Amino acid sequence: MLNKKTLVAIKMVSICLSVIVMALSGIDFYKHRNYKEPVVVSEYVTQVRKLSDYFADLKDTINDCNIYIFEGSEPGGTVLLIGGTHPEEPGANLTAELIVENLRVKKGKVIIAIRANRSASTVTRPGDAYPQFYHIETPWGVKKFRMGDRWSNPLDSWPDPEVYVHYPSGQLLAYMDIRNFNRTWPGKKDGTITEKTNYAFMQLIEKEKVDLFIDLHEAELEYPVISTIVSHQRGVDIAAMTSMILSSTEFKIGMEYSPKELHGLSHREVGDHSRAISLLYESPEPFLDRVRGITDEKLLLTGKDPFVMKAGQFGLLYEKIDENGWPIDVRVGRHVSTFLTTLEMWNEFYPDLTIDVEGVPRYKEVITKGVGYYFRNPSEVPKNRVFDE
Amino acid sequence: MNMYVYATLILVIVIATFTVARLFKLSVELSMFSAAIAAFVVHTRTLPIRHIVEGAFTYYDVCLIFITATFFMNILKESGAIAYMIRSIVKTFHRHRLLCLLLLTVVLLIPGALTGSGTVTVLTVGTLVGTVLTYMGISEEKTAAIIFLCAAMSAAAPPINLWAMMAAAGSNMPYVGFMGPLLILSLAGALFSMFYLGGKGKAVDIEKALHELPQPIEGMNWFRVMLPFAVLFFLIIAGRLWPFDMPILGLPLMFVISAGVGILVSPKKLKILEIAEETIHSLIPLVGIMIVVGILIQSMALSGARGLISLGVVTLPLWVLFGTLWIILPFSEGLLQYAVAPLLGVPLVLLFNMKAMNPIIALSAMAVMWPVGDSLPPTAVVGKATVMELKFKGRYTKFLRACLVPSLFILLLCTLFLIFSNKLSFLVAG
Numbered sequence: 164m165l166n167k168k169t170l171v172a173i174k175m176v177s178i179c180l181s182v183i184v185m186a187l188s189g190i191d192f193y194k195h196r197n198y199k200e201p202v203v204v205s206e207y208v209t210q211v212r213k214l215s216d217y218f219a220d221l222k223d224t225i226n227d228c229n230i231y232i233f234e235g236s237e238p239g240g241t242v243l244l245i246g247g248t249h250p251e252e253p254g255a256n257l258t259a260e261l262i263v264e265n266l267r268v269k270k271g272k273v274i275i276a277i278r279a280n281r282s283a284s285t286v287t288r289p290g291d292a293y294p295q296f297y298h299i300e301t302p303w304g305v306k307k308f309r310m311g312d313r314w315s316n317p318l319d320s321w322p323d324p325e326v327y328v329h330y331p332s333g334q335l336l337a338y339m340d341i342r343n344f345n346r347t348w349p350g351k352k353d354g355t356i357t358e359k360t361n362y363a364f365m366q367l368i369e370k371e372k373v374d375l376f377i378d379l380h381e382a383e384l385e386y387p388v389i390s391t392i393v394s395h396q397r398g399v400d401i402a403a404m405t406s407m408i409l410s411s412t413e414f415k416i417g418m419e420y421s422p423k424e425l426h427g428l429s430h431r432e433v434g435d436h437s438r439a440i441s442l443l444y445e446s447p448e449p450f451l452d453r454v455r456g457i458t459d460e461k462l463l464l465t466g467k468d469p470f471v472m473k474a475g476q477f478g479l480l481y482e483k484i485d486e487n488g489w490p491i492d493v494r495v496g497r498h499v500s501t502f503l504t505t506l507e508m509w510n511e512f513y514p515d516l517t518i519d520v521e522g523v524p525r526y527k528e529v530i531t532k533g534v535g536y537y538f539r540n541p542s543e544v545p546k547n548r549v550f551d552e
Numbered sequence: 553m554n555m556y557v558y559a560t561l562i563l564v565i566v567i568a569t570f571t572v573a574r575l576f577k578l579s580v581e582l583s584m585f586s587a588a589i590a591a592f593v594v595h596t597r598t599l600p601i602r603h604i605v606e607g608a609f610t611y612y613d614v615c616l617i618f619i620t621a622t623f624f625m626n627i628l629k630e631s632g633a634i635a636y637m638i639r640s641i642v643k644t645f646h647r648h649r650l651l652c653l654l655l656l657t658v659v660l661l662i663p664g665a666l667t668g669s670g671t672v673t674v675l676t677v678g679t680l681v682g683t684v685l686t687y688m689g690i691s692e693e694k695t696a697a698i699i700f701l702c703a704a705m706s707a708a709a710p711p712i713n714l715w716a717m718m719a720a721a722g723s724n725m726p727y728v729g730f731m732g733p734l735l736i737l738s739l740a741g742a743l744f745s746m747f748y749l750g751g752k753g754k755a756v757d758i759e760k761a762l763h764e765l766p767q768p769i770e771g772m773n774w775f776r777v778m779l780p781f782a783v784l785f786f787l788i789i790a791g792r793l794w795p796f797d798m799p800i801l802g803l804p805l806m807f808v809i810s811a812g813v814g815i816l817v818s819p820k821k822l823k824i825l826e827i828a829e830e831t832i833h834s835l836i837p838l839v840g841i842m843i844v845v846g847i848l849i850q851s852m853a854l855s856g857a858r859g860l861i862s863l864g865v866v867t868l869p870l871w872v873l874f875g876t877l878w879i880i881l882p883f884s885e886g887l888l889q890y891a892v893a894p895l896l897g898v899p900l901v902l903l904f905n906m907k908a909m910n911p912i913i914a915l916s917a918m919a920v921m922w923p924v925g926d927s928l929p930p931t932a933v934v935g936k937a938t939v940m941e942l943k944f945k946g947r948y949t950k951f952l953r954a955c956l957v958p959s960l961f962i963l964l965l966c967t968l969f970l971i972f973s974n975k976l977s978f979l980v981a982g
Contacts, residue, residue, distance in 0.1 A: 292850050
């Protein structure tokens with residue numbers, strides 16, 4: 164039994180240690196939450212707006228993200244592409260950023276959000292030991308990105324309800340999914356910050372008369388919805404043709420119908436609650452698998468993991484994996500090619516609403532040159548072309 | 553170094569550090585913390601403060617629920633509501649043994665069901681119910697066994713089952729749909745334990761029993777007993793009835809509001825700060841272990857050791873698991889307590905999911921098997937609390953022997969739920 168004096172001493176030391184630990188980790192958390200990713204927009208961008216321009220409630224909040232608008236010289240259809248729905252899936256925001264930095268639209272309009280749910284990009288998941296940042300090699304140096312989580316930061320939305328009742332369907336979902344940007348569509352005007360963000364995007368879709376909506380994702384190999392395009396029923400022709408063309412020319416990709424009874428997901432709700440056709444792309448990300456080995460930036464970017472491979476040998480995965488893994492260049496390459504092919508198919512089906520783009524590399528080019536090749540040096544361009552994410 | 557060898561090395565370091573720390577008489581929590589720090593240091597060659605703090609917050613919300621729910625129960629206990637409830641049951645039903653036992657079982661299930669902790673059941677109602685059981689002619693060791701087993705089942709009972717919540721959170725699975733299977737399993741386990749061990753005996757010696765139980769506080773009545781529960785129930789239900797208009801309170805605030813109602817309707821003035829202090833004091837070991845488990849899991853995820861365990865589990869044949877989980881789960885609980893849920897539970901849920909079994913039924917079955925191990929050494933948290941609170945004078949093994957048959961019944965029932973999980977899918981709701 165410790166005497167009173169020793170006990171007091173132990174308590175004092177414990178308090179001091181706790182304060183030191185809080186301060187040191189607090190600095191790390193602060194740096195992560197406040198790190199700004201510079202984006203060099205393509206010289207052909209026509210407007211860079213804020214999401215709050217479409218729903219004022221978001222002004223000056225963490226989720227007031229940039230909206231990059233590219234208009235062609237001729238009128239046509241409008242597509243909205245979003246990355247960063249789940250910031251633990253870097254293939255999505257890297258693809259969106261690659262397109263923003265290189266796109267030229269000749270006909271129609273392309274609208275892009277790189278970090279659709281910024282809040283979720285300011286936190287990593289407790290218990291999963293994610294790195295806070297990852298780095299991409301570019302011809303001019305290393306570019307640093309925030310790693311994030313699947314759910315909005317509890318600092319921005321807390322507490323969670325006892326059970327999450329989806330608006331407006333009334334479907335019961337897991338409590339934490341009230342912070343999951345892909346379970347809160349079509350959003351709620353007076354809801355949580357995540358629901359408000361969905362609502363803002365729905366306003367954007369309406370005001371900008373968006374015809375086609377695309378949501379970029381990555382998935383663990385243990386998850387059945389992988390390497391595929393999930394489509395609202397109004398988009399299945401385009402999704403099926405895109406899948407067929409890509410599978411015969413570049414890489415295998417499937418197509419799935421959006422389940423009508425599963426609510427809150429973009430491929431269901433955007434299609435149901437707006438005029439836009441909604442699609443969702445999934446590419447494989449072994450980093451997200453529970454059987455993964457060492458959790459680090461290397462795994463995040465190379466997608467190489469012997470434990471995940473072993474699980475594959477036991478038939479426990481829904482996508483193949485070998486010693487080459489699933490590098491980030493392959494995952495981003497898949498997304499950009501799928502995007503370009505979808506637009507080609509769109510133009511076939513809706514010639515009056517053509518969206519004609521150029522400047523975006525395809526799958527093989529991204530793999531050959533690396534995704535970093537397509538990012539511009541922020542210090543070499545005029546400041547008005549640099550925006551923070 | 554090959555990743556298999558490397559992750560195995562980390563696991564060996566974790567186990568060795570834990571064992572040595574235990575040999576040096578460190579508590580389970582400090583031993584686990586030492587093991588986590590060893591894994592961090594070996595893997596990163598530094599002390600990754602951010603990972604330690606981030607891991608510590610893994611079960612932050614669960615801890616808050618745990619603390620506020622226990623505060624709520626303690627308010628009811630101190631206000632005399634629990635004693636009033638038990639005295640009323642004994643007075644009204646002492647001539648109907650079966651009905652009396654049935655109601656006492658329900659009383660034993662409530663605290664753990666609301667807080668997720670068997671210890672809270674033992675501390676709030678265990679002694680009082682134990683007194684009644686003794687005056688029903690039930691032997692000392694059987695009474696202790698009943699209190700422990702019902703406490704274990706109360707921890708397993710919905711709405712709060714910490715094992716299921718932790719494993720579900722780790723597998724990105726909603727903690728939704730567990731109500732039915734958890735309720736059936738925990739209720740069956742508690743009722744079997746109560747009636748197998750206490751079914752036979754003499755009629756309640758009402759005079760002696762009432763004399764032994766705490767005297768009723770003047771002014772206490774059923775309205776005052778039930779109002780805090782009614783408010784809690786209303787707040788939970790209101791979120792479902794008017795989900796788009798009701799502000800999000802969260803379970804911790806709901807428990808605090810209900811505790812506030814308990815304070816307001818209490819016939820005696822409560823020393824709120826003292827109760828709050830006592831609540832935190834009694835929960836330090838349990839909250840401590842939840843925090844440390846998060847840190848340990850973070851260190852193992854970072855270093856690949858968690859992946860190795862997951863891989864080892866998911867590649868096992870199902871028949872091996874069905875044949876051994878009823879032993880592995882209680883003993884691992886005795887060794888690691890709640891840490892087993894994320895460590896073993898998560899890969900098992902993934903495996904069951906991949907094998908097209910119903911993961912909710914399967915996880916519910918496991919989440920009822922784990923608390924049975926809370927009487928097993930080295931930790932034996934709930935078992936030790938039971939024998940201490942009931943002032944059981946016999947050998948601990950005698951108490952364990954009394955628990956044996958009902959424990960085996962519970963484990964068998966859960967194993968059957970595991971095997972026939974798909975056929976029992978209809979139980980999944982809310």
